[in-house]
Amino acid sequence: MTTDHAPPAPSPSAPESQLRLLLPQILPALVVGVAASLLFLGISALAEQFEEVLWDDLPDALGIGGFSSLWMISMLTATGIAVGLVVWKFPGHAGPDPAAEGLGGAPFAPGVVPGLLVASVLGLAGGVSLGPENPIIAANIALAYWLGRKAQPSLPGAAWVALASAATIGALFGTPVAAALVLSEALSAQPGRGSLWDRLFAPLVAAGAGAMTAQLLSTPSFDVGLPPLTDPGFGDVLAALVIASAAAVFGLAACYLFPYAHAAFQRLRHPMLMLPLGGLVLGLLGALGGHLTLFKGLAEVKELTSALGSWSSGELAKFAVVKLLALLVAASCGFVGGRIFPAVFIGSSFGLLAQALVPEVNPSVAVSSAVLGVLLATTRQGWISLFTGAVLAGSPDIIALLCLASLPAWLIVTGRPQLELDHQGHALH
Known part of the structure; x- marks a missing residue:
């Protein structure tokens, strides 16, 4: 004689317990x-x-x-x-x-x-x-x-x-x-x-x-008025790969210099020496680069892209280099603040420089790829770098290009110093 044992009924407690956990x-x-x-x-x-x-x-x-x-x-x-x-x-x-x-x-x-x-x-x-x-x-x-x-x-x-x-x-x-x-x-x-x-x-x-x-x-917006990308082709893919990788190398320059700049300011030992000197250096850099290289950078990016095509390659190179140095100095001497917004300006300037040198490159591809590369180098935050590059372009077609462009750029930056130090002043990798 055999006895059939019915399988135990599924307990409703699992989903209910999740609800009791999440709702409060x-x-x-x-x-x-x-x-x-x-x-x-x-x-x-x-x-x-x-x-x-x-x-x-x-x-x-x-x-x-x-x-x-x-x-x-x-x-x-x-x-x-x-x-x-x-x-x-x-x-x-x-x-x-x-x-x-x-x-x-x-x-x-x-x-x-x-x-x-x-x-x-x-x-x-x-x-x-x-x-x-x-x-x-x-x-x-x-x-x-x-x-x-x-x-x-x-x-x-x-x-x-x-x-x-x-x-x-x-x-x-x-x-x-x-x-x-x-x-x-x-x-x-x-x-x-x-x-x-x-x-x-x-x-x-x-x-x-x-x-x-x-x-x-308010009206927070990363729309900087770039022309939309339609029907991306092989040339756009190649441009995104090259520009993102080059921008990552450019951003890494600040990461390698960061411990040395920080150590130089730390030798002054007192905030009333470090910060005024840092402010003076930032003022000199602002005088060199112009007002667009001041402040956090997002409004300045919109001003930069609103005059698309009117900037010379020399001016764009100056903007990118001066802003990179300004970010390095500001982060080294003790000013409090984040790196993402200035990095967006640096990447935008770098991308527009690439587009000025090779006018066939779509401006949206150039800017979003360069922002991706600079952010990957300075923050080592992959998702936020992709997201920021994509929203600047405001075009769904750019996402696939940026995903591809992030791969060689990540190989360049991974394991390298980033724009953050440990509490002993050594570079984080």
């Missing part, structure tokens, strides 16, 4: 997303208003050209003095050495945030060649971690860090896609914690909330 994360993610975006927008608006005073109202009142060599040198030096005072006197000294800080990281103590944000506003308004992304993400991480752990102690600290990072990246780029790409690189290195999309669920909610808040209150 929505409200904290929405709150962090909106709050992080508001902080980013507020700091950006404050910096823009201050920039208008420093570069328009004040020189007009004094009867001096806002972008005269004398004013650029004076203003960048004064910015170095002001940021030096913040780093010297504010609690927390505006955070650790910015040269050793990447995009995100461990949360700072909340007392560091005011000095970090003041130094960021001064640098952005004063024309320093750094972007807002690193200090804004660091500030949002610190605040979300501190407040979140008090409001909801059951949520792990790492979750608050991920929410703040995703929300700020979503606000910066105006879309949650960039945050998903960046976080997927980090989360893929953490096996055994459920599916990737389960781990991305709450950060994507935060990124979406941050992006929508930015879209509703």
Whole structure:
């Protein structure tokens, strides 16, 4: 006599437990997303208003050209003095050495945030060649971690860090896609914690909330007015491969020089020496390169591409080299700020230079491929480099070209120094 044993019924607890895990994360993610975006927008608006005073109202009142060599040198030096005072006197000294800080990281103590944000506003308004992304993400991480752990102690600290990072990246780029790409690189290195999309669920909610808040209150856009690419051919593929690889080599030059430039400024030992000297050097570089080589770089890219075809190859080469040196100096002497936005300007100048030398190359292919190469070299963030290059071109057809162009460019940069140091001042690879 045999007895048939029916297979056990599938347990409904697995999907239900996932829902019970994910649903409570929505409200904290929405709150962090909106709050992080508001902080980013507020700091950006404050910096823009201050920039208008420093570069328009004040020189007009004094009867001096806002972008005269004398004013650029004076203003960048004064910015170095002001940021030096913040780093010297504010609690927390505006955070650790910015040269050793990447995009995100461990949360700072909340007392560091005011000095970090003041130094960021001064640098952005004063024309320093750094972007807002690193200090804004660091500030949002610190605040979300501190407040979140008090409001909801059951949520792990790492979750608050991920929410703040995703929300700020979503606000910066105006879309949650960039945050998903960046976080997927980090989360893929953490096996055994459920599916990737389960781990991305709450950060994507935060990124979406941050992006929508930015879209509703502002108009973040990476559209720089490049002509669309249609029907790409073999020539476009070849151009993308060559330009991305050449731009990666160009960007690596700053990465190799970074430890030496940083060490040279560190020998001065005091922020009131390092930052004013750095500001003076940035002012001299601005006088050499012109006003387009100042500030974080995105608005300047739009000005660059709006006059497509009117720049000589010599001018474009000067823009690329001066901005690369300005980024190197600003990152070495202690100014707080990110590298992505200046790298976009460097890549755009390099791409337009390639297009000026070989006019048959499509401008969208040239710019997006060069931005891809420079970002790969300076950030070593593959997804964000592809994403930024693609959104600059504003054409779906460019994505396949950039995926191909990223392969030789990655072979050039992988294992090489990047534009970030460890806390001993040695290059990260």
